[in-house]
Amino acid sequence: MNADADTFRTSRRHCLRIGVRSAAGLLAAGLFPGRFSVFAGSTAVDTGWSSFRNGPAQRGLATCTLAAQPEVKWELASADGWVAACAIAGSHVYAPALQGYLHCLDRATGNELWKYRSIDSTDEKKFAPGFKAAPLVTEQAVYIGDEDGVLHAVDRTTGKLMWKYVTDAEIAGGVAAYGDHLLLASHDSFLYCLGRDGQEQWKFQTNDRINCSPGIADHFTFVSGCDEHLRVIDLMTGEKVRDVPMESYLIASPAIVDEMLYVGSHAGDVAAVNWQTGNIVWRYQGERQMPYHASAAVTDELVLVGSHDKLFHAIERSSGKAKWTFPTKAKIESSAAVADERVFFGSGDGNLYGVRLADGKEVWKFNAGKPINAGIAIGEGCLVVGEDSQDGKLRCYA
Structure with a gap:
């Protein structure tokens, strides 16, 4: 690729981002629910956030506590900003940048321990495909897809490449782990199942990007x-077992609670689907029917999600009725996270909000001054998220 093409691609990054933050938003980790460690053989409570939505059910629930009024502990700027959610595992933060770097940072100080580039070149003028998807962190590796459709398996300790797997189009969503296998989806219309060595096991084709x-429940995955x-795809065979027409294209990743699945649509509704029967149990629409690109956080009682209508919606899980809405001044594409009876999310208005689940009242706010569209990560007592702008800053709050 020539220098003019490199410059062109870089300049377009902040114009062509449909579906990036929410999908990146995006991934399941491990064989167990979010409160358990993704690391093989471990049943200890995991207080990190090692995937986009913190577990295969993709419910966006933290398992640690967070300060009542979190303060900025450190920050890191990147030329093209941040649109992907981070992962937090142990003493490290894994931060994917749109500039094409995956940064491994000390959680306490923000000091860089290593960084991995999406291309094998140290020439800063050479275009490197950006990371728009959140990483999956396991005991040995970090798995992450880039905007050119390459899945990178990176050694968690050294930051060195272990292997690559190439698809035919952008990877906007995160990787899911199931036993000894990895799941990933691509804009080339395929869902892929790989071994941990990067060898393809099976693939399933849909009709579009x-x-x-992919979320996981039992031995099924959802795309x-x-x-x-x-x-609904059987993980053992790679065969489709159910197909539910949704009447709109879907940017967000699904959240799963038992037999129910929750996902917002570009057409402007949030659907509750019984994935075992294929029945749509309810559809929720706000007063202004505008797109939902963020992935929902789901508690036992509420479905929590922001919309392009500038509102953050708390929907009763049982009835599909609004419990409360919270207004911001711009569209919301940030996928929310729940901790300590509060929900945290960013907005295009440049603010990061903390809102009480019980009544929708604001209990904390940080004005970054630049859009926050990436998904929220909360782990090990920290909240980490970056700004979606040129020279945007990634911040750790605790």
Whole structure:
């Protein structure tokens, strides 16, 4: 690729981002629910956030506490900003930048321990495909897809490349782990199942781009994308067992609670789907029917998600009715996270909000001054998220 093309691609990054933050938003980690460690053989409580939505059910629930009034502990600027959610595992933060670097940072200080580039070149003028998807962190590796469709397996200790797997289009969603296998989806319309060595086991083709991170329940996975269908796939065989027409293309990743699945659509509604039967139990629409690109956080009682209508919506899980809405001054594409009976999310208005679940009242706010569209990560007592702008800053709050 020539220098003019490199410059052109870089300049377009802040113009062509449909589906990036929410999908990146995006991934399931490990074989167990979010409160358990993704590391093989471990059943200890994991207080980190090692994937986009912190577990295979993709519910966006933290398992640690967070200060009542979190303060900025450190920050890191990147030329093209941050649109992907980070991962927090142990004493490290894994931060994917749109500039094409995956940064491994000390959680307490923000000091860089290593950084991995999406291309094998140290020439800063050479275009490097950016990371728009959140990383999956396991005991040995960090798995992350880039905007050119390459899945990178990076050694967690050294930051060195272990292997690559190439798809035919952008990877906007995160990787999911199931036993000894990895799941990932691509804009090339395929869902892929790989071994931990990067060898393809099977692949399933849909009819259009897939933006989401695949969720997992039992031995099934769930994918949704631009062909307006939600599909249930048997992980053992790679075969489709159910197909649910959704009547709109889907940018967000699904959240799963038992037999129910929750996902917002580009058409402007949030659907509750019984994935075992294929029945749509309810659909929620706000007063202004505008897109939902963020992935929902789901508690036992509430479905929590922001919209392009500038509102953050708390929806009763049982009835599909609004419990409360919270206004911001710009569209919301940031996928929220829940901790200590509060929900945290960013907005295009440049603010990071903390809102009480019980009544929708603001209990904390940080004005970054630049759009916050990436998904929130909360782990090990910290909240980490970056700004979606030129020279945007990644911040750690605790």
